[in-house]
Amino acid sequence: MALDQTGKTRDFKVVGTRPNRPDGIDKVTGRARFGADIVAPGMLTGRILRSPHAHARILRIDASKAEALPGVKAVVTRADFGDVPDHVADIMDNCMAGAKALYDGHAVAAVAANSAAVARKALRLIEVEYEVLPSVTDVDAAMRPGASVLHEGRQQETVPGGMSGNVISRVEFGHGDIEAGLKRADRVVTRIYRTAATHQGYIEPHACLATMGPDGQADLWVCTQGHYMVRNTCAAILGMEQGQLRVTASEIGGGFGGKTTVFLEPVALMLSRKAGRPVKMVMSRTEVLRATGPTASTSIDVKIGMRKDGKITAAFAELRYQGGAYPGSPVDMGSMSAFAPYDLENVKTVGWDVVTNRPKAAAYRAPGAPMAAFAVESAIDELAKGFGLDPLEVRLMNGADKGTRASYGPTYPAIGLKATLEAARAHPHWKAPLGENQGRGVACGFWFNFGGDTCVSLNVTPDGTVNVSEGNPDIGGSRASMTMMAAEELGIPYDQVRTIIADTGSLGQNEVTDGSRVTFAVGLATIEAARAAKREMCRRAAMVWGIDEDAVEWEDGAARPAGPNAGKFPPMTLKEIAAIASNSGGPIAGHHEVNAEGAGVSFATHMVDVEVDPDTGATRILRYTVFQDAGKAVHPSYVEGQFQGGAVQGIGWALNEEYIYDKDGILQNPGFLDYRIPVASDLPMIDTVILEIPNPGHPYGVRGVGETSIVPPLAAIANAVSAAAGVRMVQLPMSPPRILAAMQGRGRA
């Protein structure tokens, strides 16, 4: 794919400014329509019956009493779906259990009724006979031979014989000779680190409204990060053609990866198909926590050797991730990203994908990477401090740069890791004094970033304003960014462009809003669509002027003769060309379809000060600074917002958040009271420093920024807490009792 290079300095007019977002008024007045905010004529309410057991064979489901209840219009169980294609079999089973319920909260049946009260009553009338089986929720326990096995016959050939059937697959990355490298080390740190499962914690529960007619055509309104994914997945599950299912994305109330798959949607469509009426389904918060897609819990061994000057001689990690009830934990990405910030001669990671009786993990912001970074960055910190070395200098000495062969294979082009470290070293935060019981931590983080299938249509209206249609739900201000890039490229004011998120019937395939891809990939397609429109407008001007179209160029929002030999004509503005569009060949538009490559990897360094209360073990975040490479910040306020939001989710993961299961595999804290995400009074301001090392794969140099910001905080906070508490913390969350126990155990280990 031919892309511009950004070697030349470009003088941006719109990109880099901070205009008001186009959806701002709707969102501050309550007008914005989220998943649960719409109704349809004749709409029914759908509800799901969920397993009270962590692991149970479903022997019988009798819904006859529910079906007989007045007001009940449809009951759905797995039997209604029949066989589904292999590539959606696990998704189907996760949406509606088949032979077994595999976790507390697993859906087993659903009803649609003419009121929520009737639907709730109907659920109580559905009789399910279970044979309760032993369950396992801990990753290390699930790997032991003799553990209760969730699935027979799913283990892949990469797994050596004799391991539990819950171990699904093994991955390995790296190069060099670990043993030889360790021999050259002056010190080797070997530790086991553990992290708890956490939830994305988006404030908007999942919701959808499905309408299917007897002709097989269907419409679905849904809060999702990817309505094209919803279309394709639901069509496969329901045996529909994709073109017959039109999916419209609502405004989305947070996702962070958790809305990159389906839960309610196929069930709502099936209920609507059976009832012949629209069906709306909205999850409760308890359902969200029990039965959507939290992230993996992990257990990670790290062994790193370092010379006394700070040079890392060998680095090894073995990562065990449980990803819930079906294969596909993010251990592969954890294994690839673990040592990605470093230039290492000898490096190896081994990852194990493990299933347990928990809800299937979905993506959570840089899936798999924060846990790996927690382990690796903690070990590097421990080594650096053991030698009395500056942890930033040690990272700079070992840091990856242009030309570094990454631990997961590729050789990096221009990257921003060292720029973030140098910015951190130069920042006043690094030299600020600390008080008693206070500690400072730093850590680096990496994320791959992603491109993928993307379509954008840009339409010039008869009055010369511009509409951009894109296919990616706007999760944090991306419509503003697309509007800015279109205005920049066309040379017109920001307020002359309006961007909408089109439904699945209006554009070709679009990848999910994930992988920090939207500002990069949709931005790239928006710029290319604008360029296509500009070429067409230059052609129209050339036609009017009677000169060759190659003799016309676009500058500052107008077509102009390219040089003195092209002839002397006054510029034709976009509005002037739009006005003559009909008489010069018809409407003017540009569009671009691409599988975008060149996303450009992203690095960050975080710095945090904490104070640990020696009496309670409670940690307070005193100061926090994020240093991250954005390539080019299109709308700096929303870039800062991504940095801040990721850091604070990381603070929650480090200090508070945790899925707590009892011995029977029942989730003990399915609510925001006991699953406690950070609140305003927990936090200081989160300072940000945006670095701009242009991504050569994007016309303006943009890199995705959304995910990297959650990678360093777990380790940065652990390093700070360890310094403040005087004891190395190796398990998350660092809750007050855990810190207190570690402090009381100091010197005894």
Add this chain to the structure above:
Amino acid sequence: MSRIHVTTTINGDETDFLCDAEDTLLDVLRDRLGLTGTKEGCGTGDCGACSVLVDGRLVCSCLMLGAEAEGREVATIEGMARGDQLHPLQQKFIEMAALQCGICTPGILVAAKSLLERNPDPSEEEVRYWLAGNLCRCTGYDKIIRAVMETAADMRRAS
């Protein structure tokens, strides 16, 4: 099932509705009156997305029954702007990028307005504690706190 007839004032307009005894005020606002600006994030009073004012007091509308609105004055996000004039908090939230996804924004605006009516010059700590019952997962609160503080300063200057 007999329903309860309730007469109340919502955003200054006299309003009446029929509700079931079990309906929360949030259910009534969203499902019976079509005022979907008030959001349900948890249904248990933990997230603040459903914040409204009842007789001037900040409440989670998911924790109050619809029938309890009888004779009271309810203020929701839909009543915050006056015609096409946004409240200064609304304007500042847009200008300072104090929202990302926007699902918590109505509740936070209602709560912040209530704070500034009581305390026109809050410290950062006072803003943080007043908004501690309003969860936001996107922003890390930084820009929200700054927007509230800056609005307060603007309003003090204007008064």
